[in-house]
Amino acid sequence: MSRIPGAEGREPLLRVRNLTKTFTRPRGLFGGGGETVRAVDGVSFDVFPGETLALVGESGCGKTTTGRAVLRLVEPDAGEVIFDGKDILKLASEPLRKLRRRMQIVFQDPYSSLNPRMTIGQTVREGLIIHGIAEGADADTRVRQLLEEVGLRGEYAGMYPHEFSGGQRQRVGIARALSVEPAFIVCDEPVSALDVSVQAQVLNLLQDLQRDRGLAFLFIAHDLSVVEHIADRVAVMYLGRIVETASRDALYGTPRMPYTRALLSAVPVPDPAARRERVVLAGDAPSPTRPPAGCVFHPRCPDPRRDASCSATVPPLEEKARAHFAACIKEPSSLTPRDQ
Amino acid sequence: MTHTPLLAIENLRTYFHTDAGVARAVDGVSLAIAPGETVGLVGESGCGKTVTALSILRLVAPPGRIESGSRIVFEGRDLMELRESDIRRVRGNRIAMIFQEPMTALNPVFTVGDQVAEVARIHDAAPRKAAWQRAVDMLEQVGIPEPGLRARDYPHQLSGGMRQRVMIAMALMMKPALVIADEPTTALDVTIQAQILDLLRGLQKRFGMSLLLITHDMGVVAEMASRVVVMYGGEVVEEAPVARIFSQPQHPYTEGLLAAMPRMGRAQERLTTIPGTVPPPTDWPDGCRFRDRCSYAWEKASEHPALTQVAPGHFARCHLALEPQRRTKAGAARG
Amino acid sequence: MSEFAEPAGAARAWWTRLDVASRVSLAALTALTVAALAAPLLSPYEPSQQLDIIALKDVPPRLAHPFGTDHYSRDLLTRVLFGARVSLSVATLAVLMSAFVGTAYGLVAATLGGRVDAVLMRLLDAMLAVPRVLLLIAVLALWSPVPLPALVVLLGLTGWFDVSRLVRAEALSLREREFVVAARSLGAHRGRLMLRHLLPNVLGPVIVATTLGVGNIIVLEAGLSFLGLGAREPVPSWGTLFFEGTEAFIGTWWAALFPGLAIVGTVLCCNILGDALRRSLDPRHLHRS
Numbered sequence: 001m002s003r004i005p006g007a008e009g010r011e012p013l014l015r016v017r018n019l020t021k022t023f024t025r026p027r028g029l030f031g032g033g034g035e036t037v038r039a040v041d042g043v044s045f046d047v048f049p050g051e052t053l054a055l056v057g058e059s060g061c062g063k064t065t066t067g068r069a070v071l072r073l074v075e076p077d078a079g080e081v082i083f084d085g086k087d088i089l090k091l092a093s094e095p096l097r098k099l100r101r102r103m104q105i106v107f108q109d110p111y112s113s114l115n116p117r118m119t120i121g122q123t124v125r126e127g128l129i130i131h132g133i134a135e136g137a138d139a140d141t142r143v144r145q146l147l148e149e150v151g152l153r154g155e156y157a158g159m160y161p162h163e164f165s166g167g168q169r170q171r172v173g174i175a176r177a178l179s180v181e182p183a184f185i186v187c188d189e190p191v192s193a194l195d196v197s198v199q200a201q202v203l204n205l206l207q208d209l210q211r212d213r214g215l216a217f218l219f220i221a222h223d224l225s226v227v228e229h230i231a232d233r234v235a236v237m238y239l240g241r242i243v244e245t246a247s248r249d250a251l252y253g254t255p256r257m258p259y260t261r262a263l264l265s266a267v268p269v270p271d272p273a274a275r276r277e278r279v280v281l282a283g284d285a286p287s288p289t290r291p292p293a294g295c296v297f298h299p300r301c302p303d304p305r306r307d308a309s310c311s312a313t314v315p316p317l318e319e320k321a322r323a324h325f326a327a328c329i330k331e332p333s334s335l336t337p338r339d340q
Numbered sequence: 341m342t343h344t345p346l347l348a349i350e351n352l353r354t355y356f357h358t359d360a361g362v363a364r365a366v367d368g369v370s371l372a373i374a375p376g377e378t379v380g381l382v383g384e385s386g387c388g389k390t391v392t393a394l395s396i397l398r399l400v401a402p403p404g405r406i407e408s409g410s411r412i413v414f415e416g417r418d419l420m421e422l423r424e425s426d427i428r429r430v431r432g433n434r435i436a437m438i439f440q441e442p443m444t445a446l447n448p449v450f451t452v453g454d455q456v457a458e459v460a461r462i463h464d465a466a467p468r469k470a471a472w473q474r475a476v477d478m479l480e481q482v483g484i485p486e487p488g489l490r491a492r493d494y495p496h497q498l499s500g501g502m503r504q505r506v507m508i509a510m511a512l513m514m515k516p517a518l519v520i521a522d523e524p525t526t527a528l529d530v531t532i533q534a535q536i537l538d539l540l541r542g543l544q545k546r547f548g549m550s551l552l553l554i555t556h557d558m559g560v561v562a563e564m565a566s567r568v569v570v571m572y573g574g575e576v577v578e579e580a581p582v583a584r585i586f587s588q589p590q591h592p593y594t595e596g597l598l599a600a601m602p603r604m605g606r607a608q609e610r611l612t613t614i615p616g617t618v619p620p621p622t623d624w625p626d627g628c629r630f631r632d633r634c635s636y637a638w639e640k641a642s643e644h645p646a647l648t649q650v651a652p653g654h655f656a657r658c659h660l661a662l663e664p665q666r667r668t669k670a671g672a673a674r675g
Numbered sequence: 676m677s678e679f680a681e682p683a684g685a686a687r688a689w690w691t692r693l694d695v696a697s698r699v700s701l702a703a704l705t706a707l708t709v710a711a712l713a714a715p716l717l718s719p720y721e722p723s724q725q726l727d728i729i730a731l732k733d734v735p736p737r738l739a740h741p742f743g744t745d746h747y748s749r750d751l752l753t754r755v756l757f758g759a760r761v762s763l764s765v766a767t768l769a770v771l772m773s774a775f776v777g778t779a780y781g782l783v784a785a786t787l788g789g790r791v792d793a794v795l796m797r798l799l800d801a802m803l804a805v806p807r808v809l810l811l812i813a814v815l816a817l818w819s820p821v822p823l824p825a826l827v828v829l830l831g832l833t834g835w836f837d838v839s840r841l842v843r844a845e846a847l848s849l850r851e852r853e854f855v856v857a858a859r860s861l862g863a864h865r866g867r868l869m870l871r872h873l874l875p876n877v878l879g880p881v882i883v884a885t886t887l888g889v890g891n892i893i894v895l896e897a898g899l900s901f902l903g904l905g906a907r908e909p910v911p912s913w914g915t916l917f918f919e920g921t922e923a924f925i926g927t928w929w930a931a932l933f934p935g936l937a938i939v940g941t942v943l944c945c946n947i948l949g950d951a952l953r954r955s956l957d958p959r960h961l962h963r964s
Binding site: 195196269275 | 368384385467485487499500501502529530532533535537538556557559560561562563582583586594598600601602603604605608610611612613614617667
Binding site: 068104106131180 | 853
């Protein structure tokens with residue numbers, strides 16, 4: 001990848017190169033000879049300090065696995081994940097544990113992301129204890145501060161998760177992630193399970209925290225309206241590969257990959273007067289165990305330029321415009337020699 | 341409503357009698373649907389929209405109970421007065437329901453063809469072969485390729501979008517007059533959602549049925565509904581033709597909901613939020629149920645507002661309807 | 676704001692959710708335990724005391740001897756009460772031992788995963804292949820008479836297999852739950868994951884299995900004693916009492932009836948209580964109050 005979107009002389013906080021993760025569905029008595037699923041297939045991207053990179057795609061595209069692999073919560077099969085200059089995939093367990101302070105995760109499901117048998121105070125405190133950041137009364141104070149920072153009352157520390165609403169539980173999850181003072185947080189569909197009004201509160205909270213603490217987010221989501229609101233840059237995934245990467249405005253304004261165009265046009269717009277050119281994709285997403293040859297999207301591609309060469313070659317992620325990459329051999333590059 | 345409505349719900353009250361108190365999930369809802377019309381029922385969790393839908397077909401299980409005084413008039417008959425055997429003849433036959441999670445709504449040990457055909461066997465006493473043929477025809481109508489083959493598949497062999505189509509096929513087998521769809525596309529990917537919505541619109545044109553579409557997604561409502569009913573706190577708080585709901589929402593909750601949604605093409609710095617949270621159904625506040633979260637509230641909030649007409653076909657349960665001058669920017673800024 | 680800030684409040688709330696049968700069972704078991712503990716205080720007689728071998732032999736139930744007397748003029752109520760001490764303590768201790776060993780085994784297998792898990796499970800399968808009752812009979816027959824502590828250990832060490840399978844299954848599914856992944860992301864090592872996150876959440880099914888297990892062991896121990904292999908004089912268990920009672924059943928029906936009823940009644944209460952616990956620990960009620 002020659003030019004990373006947004007590079008402008010900044011050093012990325014996180015560099016992911018050719019990340020691959022394959023799952024094997026076990027068959028037979030002893031688990032041998034099953035089907036393989038390439039959940040993440042050679043994914044590369046950068047995340048810069050203080051920015052939000054959104055990873056979007058539909059179910060089965062591999063975005064959640066990517067998020068976990070980047071934190072090594074799932075062991076990747078190949079690739080590099082370089083954080084703060086160190087490849088976390090090569091670290092031993094002790095240095096990895098120390099590095100974990102800097103990279104955290106917030107989950108989607110508020111009902112399973114908190115231990116039902118621990119009070120929320122204990123949940124938020126755990127990171128402090130593991131890393132020896134604070135103990136005793138000092139830890140208690142910090143826990144209260146964190147709870148207040150996410151919009152909950154300090155007195156709630158002695159209560160159990162089942163006494164809270166979904167939105168409140170999400171806030172606890174965020175407080176837990178903040179407790180170890182990370183620089184980078186993977187947000188795995190953090191608002192998908194929340195009602196609209198609660199979603200707005202949590203999104204505002206995440207933006208405030210990003211601004212106040214200088215956090216970088218890898219924001220995984222499928223809701224394109226939410227992504228447009230919060231992201232600086234966007235990467236679109238399909239069947240384990242990144243098919244387009246651009247700044248937010250460029251992606252939403254001039255998508256360069258047929259799948260992205262279809263995705264954007266499929267989002268229902270809350271305006272009854274809007275009559276849009278709707279691109280409706282035929283059929284379902286192909287089975288991840290048998291990805292199509294060449295461009296994985298070609299069987300469903302509605303673009304009139306599609307032809308035999310689409311199934312013959314795997315399209316590389318190429319720069320089509322300044323800092324705008326798309327994996328489509330039919331899409332011309334509008335870079336002028338000056339940009340190169 | 342110039343002609344007789346297909347379905348007229350009058351003062352529906354469904355209460356859950358639990359150890360923790362009486363949860364008044366649906367507390368006096370009245371709603372009418374005309375033949376061939378699509379009505380969107382929107383609201384967030386806890387507003388009572390799903391319980392309303394289940395109440396229409398009397399599918400509410402104890403400790404839930406539809407309280408006396410509720411009337412559900414369908415094709416001229418009050419469904420509340422029917423015997424259990426009679427209401428079974430209505431379910432799946434004249435009124436059909438589509439659920440959110442097709443995987444759990446379909447029986448995993450029977451083929452999809454069997455399940456669709458079963459509807460005809462139950463309601464029409466159709467013989468096996470004839471019912472199977474009708475099922476295959478229906479699967480084709482809902483856009484399933486190679487329906488003859490797919491009918492022999494089991495639910496787990498189909499994708500989410502396909503399963504939802506199978507549910508729709510089951511719902512439409514008996515050409516019902518009314519289809520209730522409870523969040524039919526929430527669990528689906530957005531591209532599949534687009535397909536399903538297109539399908540529903542096409543089928544509605546072809547079969548002429550009415551559709552009660554329950555959802556929290558205002559975008560889906562904008563695409564599908566001709567009229568929108570907004571629920572909050574177990575009540576209807578606003579009802580209007582779809583264009584007016586978006587352009588001139590009258591109830592502060594509707595306003596808040598529309599403002600809190602991130603919209604594509606409308607980038608903002610910060611999303612406006614509705615302060616506070618939904619009160620529990622065991623403990624609705626006295627007076628206006630939205631009062632603690634409303635930026636315009638004044639003393640009159642202690643009186644429970646009635647549903648007032650603000651324009652033809654447009655109703656709002658809000659004191660502001662009678663005193664619009666109180667809808668000031670200063671009040672809004674306090675939110 | 677927390678309704679369940681004190682355990683007393685939670686316990687009271689749980690009691691109100693129980694149905695009549697469960698309440699009766701819990702009350703009966705509690706009363707039985709208290710009676711067993713207080714046996715020396717409750718009865719004027721000794722369990723092995725032969726009261727009057729001429730006049731009080733084989734006496735049917737009457738006021739002074741509510742359960743009658745046996746062939747050696749020993750008061751049966753006293754013997755049943757003292758027998759309760761044996762039966763209940765053997766059952767409780769054995770079941771606790773099984774729960775402890777089984778939980779530890781299952782947790783370790785699930786936490787370590789991979790090959791360790793595979794090996795542990797195959798080992799378990801091998802142990803399960805040996806029929807428990809026959810094994811116990813063989814050991815006890817060869818080692819007769821067996822002291823009570825040894826009996827407890829034998830019962831405990833042969834009864835943990837099911838618990839470990841149960842715990843392992845629960846723990847494996849819990850391991851993928853997001854709060855466990857969150858703890859890993861915070862840097863928790865496996866020991867912490869096992870003790871702080873997995874263990875408290877697998878206890879529910881273990882408690883249910885344990886309660887039901889008490890009933891099972893009482894029956895098992897009674898059966899072994901009936902065969903003459905279990906607890907011996909001078910402190911008989913219910914099984915032994917039942918055995919003795921059946922030896923002279925014709926004419927002295929009370930000698931077998933009361934120990935038999937004690938066994939059946941206690942096991943029934945354990946099962947009812949176990950079911951009630953299973954229902955109340957159902958995760959359904961832990962979410963959304």
